Amino acid sequence: MMKTIAIFPNIDKPESAGVLKRIVDFFADKEVRLMMPEATARLCGYPELGVQGIGKQNVDIGLSIGGDGTLLGVCRQLYAKNIPCCGINIGNVGFLADIEVPELESRLGKLLNNQYYIEERTVISSSHYSRGQKRFLGHALNDVVICKGGVARMLHLGLSVAGCRLTDYKADGVIISTATG
Template sequence: MLSPSSNSIKKAFRRVALVGKYQADGMQERLNDLAKLLSEQGCEVFIEAATASHLGLTARPIKTIEQFTGAIDLAVVLGGDGTILGIGRQLAGSGVPLVGINMGRLGYMTDIPIQQVQTILPQIIAGDYEADTRTLLDAVVLRKQQEINRALALNDVVVNRSGISGMVELAVRVNGSFMYNQRSDGLIVSTPTGSTAYALSAGGPILHPRVAGLLLVPIAPHALSNRPIVLPEDIVVNIEVVEGKEVIVNFDMQSQTHLQAGDIIQVCQSDKTITLLHPCGHSDYKTLREKLHWNEYPSTF
């Protein structure tokens, strides 16, 4: 979930929507504090409809995510990376950038600590920020050549078995060319953003988002010769379920479809993107050191 810098023209933001992980303790108070802070910066503040409904926030105007396009300049998301994933998929292609504020552990995408929001957020609102564009995956599930589901994924599309079933056998084709049959616990198709998520846990490499491509990572393969591979960005991956019980395909681990033998999951890079904003001076490598517990460099550097 690394973030490259963007050379796009920077702008200040006036119409700002707040989105919150409404299950979190103290969310109502924190959102009210954020709304007050943004109002003091001269912003017109809106509350995302589901957030407002669950928290009973009625003092500010409300907009559904579908109403953001053309009416909202910036979405401020208070929660964690999971919250960003869900909102990011819904806003993909809208042109509305996102800022992530975390309430606890440092996230890869929600990189503004709540303790520093009073200082950092006004700077971003004024146009002092770094931006990066993230690609998504477009996945289609086919059964007997009929589409039964379609979904976007910002991190990954994962075909895997249930916890109590045996291995699954998958046939993988790239642009129609047969790659391999694989017996394993599953297969991950990841964006560069998702390379620091499940794909990393399964032994995949970390990809910088400027490395244009898709990452395929087997999950506990039966043959050790089945290794992660980075594929070009303009390919189409077809994953056919040859054999397996209780096989599931997950999209960012937030939605899923149950599969049958013969089903095909077709994955390609989406033409939709999202834009994340970070504080100036944001360092991807500092985030990796803190998240992955890499040794800090000497203070003499």
Template sequence: MIRRVLLVCHTGRPDAVAAARQVWRLLAAGGVTVQVLDAEAGILDLPDTTPVVAKPQAVDDTDLVVVLGGDGTLLRAAELAREPGVPLLGVNLGHIGFLAEAEPTDLAVTVDQLLAGRYDVEERATLDVQVLLDGREIWSSWALNEVAVEKIARERMVDVLVEIDGRPFSEFGCDGIVVATATGSTAYAFSAGGPILWPDVDALLVVPLNAHALFSRPVVVGPHAAVSLRIRSSTAWVTCDGRRSTELPSAASVRTTTSAQPVRLARVHARPFVDRLVAKFGLPVRGWRNAGRVDD
């Protein structure tokens, strides 16, 4: 049974703010203590709530984080919830919302399920990221979706040597390289032409971005592989989930491994992943030739 919930909201969206207020009313009526982030408290304007600072330590005694927004808002909330292991439940108020569990029309039913304790928690693998220069760590971070190494200068490519488990795999002149989890396979990696992996597939996905090479196919490697991206020329950026980034000097190496610390997602709907794919991407189950067809 949940006793304390943190609401994280995309306060720039009026529909997200309205949904947050609805969730607050339903939770409060069920006897749940509701917390909000101090930076969002003024806009949400919810009585009898406890503002907390946006730090992982602030949610140590929280049972659940309910996120109202798109996948970007959920990734922001994951920065708070991952370390203490608090489950996240996303309400999709963005565009696709692959990480979200509920739609705005399902709010009352979803909260009823939470109050009754009828939800499961699944763990999603994350990535540990190290930037090394001359064998010394100069930056570190983590990612739920992907780690992207990308060129800085628009007019030139970046040369990147991909190494797997300490052995050279291939060097690419390219716009960059994405290393993604199964969760991230439907995000940046998918947009770059990578395959979709089911969330329970233990693997890492390596996707070159616009590589000037005869072989530039996405590669799927095992979950215990160490993927290193060594910068051979000029400089580049490394970005984790589109949120945390740093500039990479020439000769720097980005080492990516599966982390021991997952992100936990709360699920109230026992929907197969294939149904989620069909719904989120609007896939025509009768075939592409029949999509949008108007019968006589």
């Protein structure tokens, strides 16, 4: 059965171009459909891999090329469809990335042959309530930071988990972290 892999290179890192080429070359003669966000695919010279609305596509796995920040962004994009993500570390900080560049092809082979496990991680969601209006802010694999803007006043914050109000805070800010963060 053909696998579909979505690739998300960090185009601000010059090293990502070489890693992307190695990935495309590795899968060239295999039963794999590669895709990338349309604008990124054009910028990277692979317009044939570009798709619109990549987060809504049927994808088996997402590959990020970058550091932990790139991987966290990809996880946010693919979370709603429960698509597993794998990071290829070309950054300075790669605590969350699964693949280092020297082992790239051997690890891609393991992905192709289903020789991997999926590590479940806690994801938190954040919403903002103001004047009775709820605004969803997003999902986070690591942490959510709430802080005041330029106004030098205390914030009045409330914390609820699964709809149950736990506590209220008056503070300059608060960081809510998962075990990953």
